Amino acid sequence: MRVAYVYPNPRVDLARAVAAGEAPDTGFLGQNHLAEHGIEATVCESRLRRSTHLPGPVHRLTWNSRELAVPWEVGPADVIVSSLGSLLPLAAKVRRRSRVVLLNIDFCTALDRLDGLRKRIFQRSLQCADAIVCLADAQRAKLLTQVHLDPACVHVVPLGVDDRFYRVASEASEAHVLAVGRDNGRDYATFTRAIESLGVRTTIVASARNLAGISIPKYVEVELDTTPTRLRSLYAAATCVVIPTRSREFHRGADCSGQTVLLDAMAMGRPAVVTKRSTLIDYVEDGATALFVPAEDPPALAEAIRSLLDDAGLRDRLSRAGRAAVESKFTTRRFAAGLAPILKEV
Numbered sequence: 569m570r571v572a573y574v575y576p577n578p579r580v581d582l583a584r585a586v587a588a589g590e591a592p593d594t595g596f597l598g599q600n601h602l603a604e605h606g607i608e609a610t611v612c613e614s615r616l617r618r619s620t621h622l623p624g625p626v627h628r629l630t631w632n633s634r635e636l637a638v639p640w641e642v643g644p645a646d647v648i649v650s651s652l653g654s655l656l657p658l659a660a661k662v663r664r665r666s667r668v669v670l671l672n673i674d675f676c677t678a679l680d681r682l683d684g685l686r687k688r689i690f691q692r693s694l695q696c697a698d699a700i701v702c703l704a705d706a707q708r709a710k711l712l713t714q715v716h717l718d719p720a721c722v723h724v725v726p727l728g729v730d731d732r733f734y735r736v737a738s739e740a741s742e743a744h745v746l747a748v749g750r751d752n753g754r755d756y757a758t759f760t761r762a763i764e765s766l767g768v769r770t771t772i773v774a775s776a777r778n779l780a781g782i783s784i785p786k787y788v789e790v791e792l793d794t795t796p797t798r799l800r801s802l803y804a805a806a807t808c809v810v811i812p813t814r815s816r817e818f819h820r821g822a823d824c825s826g827q828t829v830l831l832d833a834m835a836m837g838r839p840a841v842v843t844k845r846s847t848l849i850d851y852v853e854d855g856a857t858a859l860f861v862p863a864e865d866p867p868a869l870a871e872a873i874r875s876l877l878d879d880a881g882l883r884d885r886l887s888r889a890g891r892a893a894v895e896s897k898f899t900t901r902r903f904a905a906g907l908a909p910i911l912k913e914v
Contacts (some may be wrong), residue, residue: 592730673859728903753821
């Protein structure tokens with residue numbers, strides 16, 4: 569069978585970087601491993617998206633319009649796989665050629681933000697999909713409350729990361745706390761308040777918008793939008809990795825904010841502290857593979873970080889168990905293995 573992946577943004581540069589060993593293959597969402605399951609998977613990049621990049625409302629119009637064009641651009645694909653759900657499934661129904669399997673990255677958050685006609689169109693479009701793949705049980709449960717869908721067509725496949733790009737490295741001699749994430753669900757205000765009481769060398773890797781209005785302590789370094797190889801070296805130099813997220817789930821950012829960074833850290837053998845969210849419960853055995861902390865609680869976050877800085881035995885146990893969990897359940901190859909039967913079924 570033939571599958572066409574339609575990504576939100578071009579993947580040409582990522583393909584080159586992955587081939588050169590300069591980036592993980594996580595962003596392919598299993599596409600590059602489907603051949604192992606007898607599925608020919610190619611990438612379709614909309615001509616409209618490549619040729620049109622205008623500011624403001626016109627850009628938003630072209631962004632959405634390309635979803636309408638996709639079913640006519642994918643050629644003889646049996647199935648379209650995409651995280652674009654606003655209009656693509658509706659257009660595919662009109663085209664009546666390819667089935668559509670949606671990857672739910674932020675549908676729940678988007679539906680919570682939308683109202684009126686835009687929300688009803690989005691809901692109807694999701695109903696036209698042949699299957700929807702969620703990344704956590706809680707995300708699936710939330711979606712089923714937001715849209716009237718056949719539960720048999722809404723699946724859960726755990727996210728996978730590139731365990732070959734991110735590999736265990738020896739622990740650095742100097743204590744170093746690393747916080748990573750550009751998603752709008754990140755909570756660096758809580759993190760900086762927690763880290764102030766520790767006085768330890770700290771690095772935040774984020775985008776400028778994540779840190780707007782936040783006072784950065786003098787011993788905290790900030791790196792904006794760094795490269796994958798640089799991020800890998802920062803993971804290697806970290807004593808622990810912190811993923812702080814906001815308390816209101818499905819309100820800002822991706823539905824499963826924190827998943828990718830958490831799994832990257834575990835793949836690197838770095839003990840992680842992460843805000844407890846329903847969409848991360850499937851990925852963490854608290855106290856065994858990572859540490860959960862309550863949302864927006866600086867003292868609790870500071871205490872969890874301190875426990876890792878002070879206890880080498882705890883760090884070692886989390887490191888070993890985290891890496892083992894990634895290898896057994898959360899790699900890109902395993903994501904493709906979970907996705908393949910769904911594609912064949914539709």
